[in-house]
Amino acid sequence: MSLVLNREQLSDYLVEVFPQVEKDFVIDSLDENSITMRLKVGDRHLRPGGTVSGPSMFGLADVSVYAMILALKGRQSLAVTTGCSMDFMRKPDGANDMIARCSLLKLGKTLAVGDVLMFSEGSVKPVARATMTYSLPPAGSAAAAFG
Amino acid sequence: MSLVLNREQLSDYLVEVFPQVEKDFVIDSLDENSITMRLKVGDRHLRPGGTVSGPSMFGLADVSVYAMILALKGRQSLAVTTGCSMDFMRKPDGANDMIARCSLLKLGKTLAVGDVLMFSEGSVKPVARATMTYSLPPAGSAAAAFG
Amino acid sequence: MSLVLNREQLSDYLVEVFPQVEKDFVIDSLDENSITMRLKVGDRHLRPGGTVSGPSMFGLADVSVYAMILALKGRQSLAVTTGCSMDFMRKPDGANDMIARCSLLKLGKTLAVGDVLMFSEGSVKPVARATMTYSLPPAGSAAAAFG
Amino acid sequence: MSLVLNREQLSDYLVEVFPQVEKDFVIDSLDENSITMRLKVGDRHLRPGGTVSGPSMFGLADVSVYAMILALKGRQSLAVTTGCSMDFMRKPDGANDMIARCSLLKLGKTLAVGDVLMFSEGSVKPVARATMTYSLPPAGSAAAAFG
Numbered sequence: 351m352s353l354v355l356n357r358e359q360l361s362d363y364l365v366e367v368f369p370q371v372e373k374d375f376v377i378d379s380l381d382e383n384s385i386t387m388r389l390k391v392g393d394r395h396l397r398p399g400g401t402v403s404g405p406s407m408f409g410l411a412d413v414s415v416y417a418m419i420l421a422l423k424g425r426q427s428l429a430v431t432t433g434c435s436m437d438f439m440r441k442p443d444g445a446n447d448m449i450a451r452c453s454l455l456k457l458g459k460t461l462a463v464g465d466v467l468m469f470s471e472g473s474v475k476p477v478a479r480a481t482m483t484y485s486l487p488p489a490g491s492a493a494a495a496f497g
Numbered sequence: 498m499s500l501v502l503n504r505e506q507l508s509d510y511l512v513e514v515f516p517q518v519e520k521d522f523v524i525d526s527l528d529e530n531s532i533t534m535r536l537k538v539g540d541r542h543l544r545p546g547g548t549v550s551g552p553s554m555f556g557l558a559d560v561s562v563y564a565m566i567l568a569l570k571g572r573q574s575l576a577v578t579t580g581c582s583m584d585f586m587r588k589p590d591g592a593n594d595m596i597a598r599c600s601l602l603k604l605g606k607t608l609a610v611g612d613v614l615m616f617s618e619g620s621v622k623p624v625a626r627a628t629m630t631y632s633l634p635p636a637g638s639a640a641a642a643f644g
Numbered sequence: 645m646s647l648v649l650n651r652e653q654l655s656d657y658l659v660e661v662f663p664q665v666e667k668d669f670v671i672d673s674l675d676e677n678s679i680t681m682r683l684k685v686g687d688r689h690l691r692p693g694g695t696v697s698g699p700s701m702f703g704l705a706d707v708s709v710y711a712m713i714l715a716l717k718g719r720q721s722l723a724v725t726t727g728c729s730m731d732f733m734r735k736p737d738g739a740n741d742m743i744a745r746c747s748l749l750k751l752g753k754t755l756a757v758g759d760v761l762m763f764s765e766g767s768v769k770p771v772a773r774a775t776m777t778y779s780l781p782p783a784g785s786a787a788a789a790f791g
Numbered sequence: 792m793s794l795v796l797n798r799e800q801l802s803d804y805l806v807e808v809f810p811q812v813e814k815d816f817v818i819d820s821l822d823e824n825s826i827t828m829r830l831k832v833g834d835r836h837l838r839p840g841g842t843v844s845g846p847s848m849f850g851l852a853d854v855s856v857y858a859m860i861l862a863l864k865g866r867q868s869l870a871v872t873t874g875c876s877m878d879f880m881r882k883p884d885g886a887n888d889m890i891a892r893c894s895l896l897k898l899g900k901t902l903a904v905g906d907v908l909m910f911s912e913g914s915v916k917p918v919a920r921a922t923m924t925y926s927l928p929p930a931g932s933a934a935a936a937f938g
Contacts, residue, residue: 367545368544368545370541394517397515398514398515403556404555404556404559404578404581405552405553405555405556405559406552408551408552408555408581409550409551409552412551412552430585431551431585432584432585432586432755432777433582433583433584433585433727433777434551434555434581434582434583434585435580435581435582435583435729435876435922436580436581436582437579437580437896437897437904437922437924438577438578438579438580438581439579439896439897439899439902439904440897455878455880455908455917455920456878456880456881456917458880460754460779461726461779461880463878463880463920465920467896476896476897479896479904479906479922481876481878481920481922483726483727483777483878485754485755579902579924580874580924582729582775582876584749584750584757584775584777586749586750586752586755586757587750602731602733602761602770602773603731603733603734603770605733607901607926608733608873608926610731610733610773612773614749623749623750626749626757626759626775628729628731628773628775630731630873630874630924632901632902661839662838662839664835688811691809692808692809697850698849698850698853698872698875699846699847699849699850699853700846702845702846702849702875703844703845703846706845706846724879725845725879726878726879726880727876727877727878727879728845728849728875728876728877728879729874729875729876729877730874730875730876731873731874732871732872732873732874732875733873
């Protein structure tokens with residue numbers, strides 16, 4: 351499957367639909383098999399002890415998979431997150447950005463599944479993993495999104 | 498198992514350790530079997546279309562289970578979130594607060610499991626469910642938290 | 645939502661479509677909100693140490709949710725399991741049957757989510773919990789089952 | 792981390808502790824980073840329509856991660872499965888064996904997390920993914936297994 355949106359187009363589109371997250375995320379790289387997304391870690395993402403908060407990691411995983419779906423399906427996509435499982439394995443380093451490497455395990459007509467590994471930049475041991483599932487309503491049926 | 502902290506004590510302690518979340522969460526009720534936690538939904542929790550964001554719901558689930566563990570184990574607890582599974586079932590209503598009803602399925606020596614149902618206030622149909630798991634390091638072994 | 649199949653009809657149908665599981669499962673009770681399913685624990689479900697195996701508990705959770713969907717949607721249903729999360733909290737007692745209490749959190753047009761608590765008979769503390777998700781293809785579109 | 796048990800030793804040990812699964816599983820390959828486990832698909836693993844059953848896939852995922860822990864920790868290990876999340880993405884082909892590729896994302900002192908992708912032999916598209924989590928009791932504390 352080839353990319354419908356390249357990195358610049360995808361980045362512009364994310365800013366357009368999620369203006370509130372523009373300051374948080376950067377697409378480091380994108381090809382037809384995977385995306386690397388960066389969370390620009392700032393004070394608002396931290397918890398006492400200098401770790402990155404769980405909600406921030408959830409958000410990073412979610413935007414990574416969503417962006418990969420958009421890159422392959424195009425702007426008209428209406429993917430709705432229906433499920434998530436995460437394992438938190440190591441303490442994230444709040445002094446560094448967090449890097450998510452994401453690929454899709456499935457991109458079907460009605461269901462997408464994305465896999466994400468998250469690292470504190472500079473470390474090779476994963477901080478967390480996530481699997482996110484999405485419902486993909488048929489084009490034009492936004493009302494069906496919560497099937 | 499009886500409460501070690503009552504609602505006021507628990508509320509004070511959460512403010513002390515998580516000053517950044519004070520504005521977001523309120524404990525509506527607490528007894529030895531369950532806690533009801535409110536997310537005071539504001540603009541910062543919303544996504545386009547007026548729904549409550551996934552990270553906000555993750556945060557609500559996490560703080561609910563964490564608070565219930567604290568209420569039963571006391572201030573010295575060092576619970577570390579190790580896993581999460583969530584299902585998103587209906588579109589949350591961004592015009593209303595979100596209410597989480599949480600109980601613990603297990604509170605062992607080293608492992609706790611909490612179950613959470615989340616509702617938009619005024620609706621009886623759940624918006625999302627979550628199960629959160631926590632590692633409970635032995636007292637005094639903070640270093641073991643990421644076991 | 646009212647039952648389309650009563651307990652006897654549902655039981656007969658399960659035997660018809662899953663002849664290999666007839667010896668394992670019994671529907672203890674059924675109403676429009678919940679089902680109680682029994683795993684008749686035998687040697688083939690056990691692991692060393694006298695505990696019930698994980699696959700046996702997975703099977704119990706899956707058949708419970710599937711049966712509840714059938715009871716509400718009828719025989720023509722083609723629910724396909726798309727996801728599962730389970731937490732194993734206590735050691736099951738291989739000398740007793742295992743009882744699953746299941747209810748549906750969502751039964752939409754294309755997605756169903758069921759919640760299951762499992763107990764060793766005679767104990768009030770849950771051995772495991774599970775959430776199972778199903779894709780519900782539109783009637784007549786079996787080919788779409790793996791969307 | 793280097794292997795404590797090689798493929799033959801690991802295989803012998805699995806037969807010893809799980810005699811009932813000997814006929815089901817074969818270790819295709821093992822190194823310090825990953826294991827490939829084969830489910831020898833037979834009639835007892837099938838469901839109507841010729842697909843491999845969910846419990847069989849759960850069992851394959853569980854034994855794969857468990858075996859990888861044993862290979863790195865040795866025979867004295869007492870890993871207890873505490874959690875599982877699975878996504879079922881494509882219809883398995885009941886006419887072929889199922890192959891699981893597994894690696895550990897974490898092998899700590901008290902917690903292990905393993906990641907598994909499962910394929911019908913001969914296909915490159917994954918049928919299912921699983922993450923399994925294990926509690927690792929300190930040596931000699933079997934009683935703590937369900938912490």
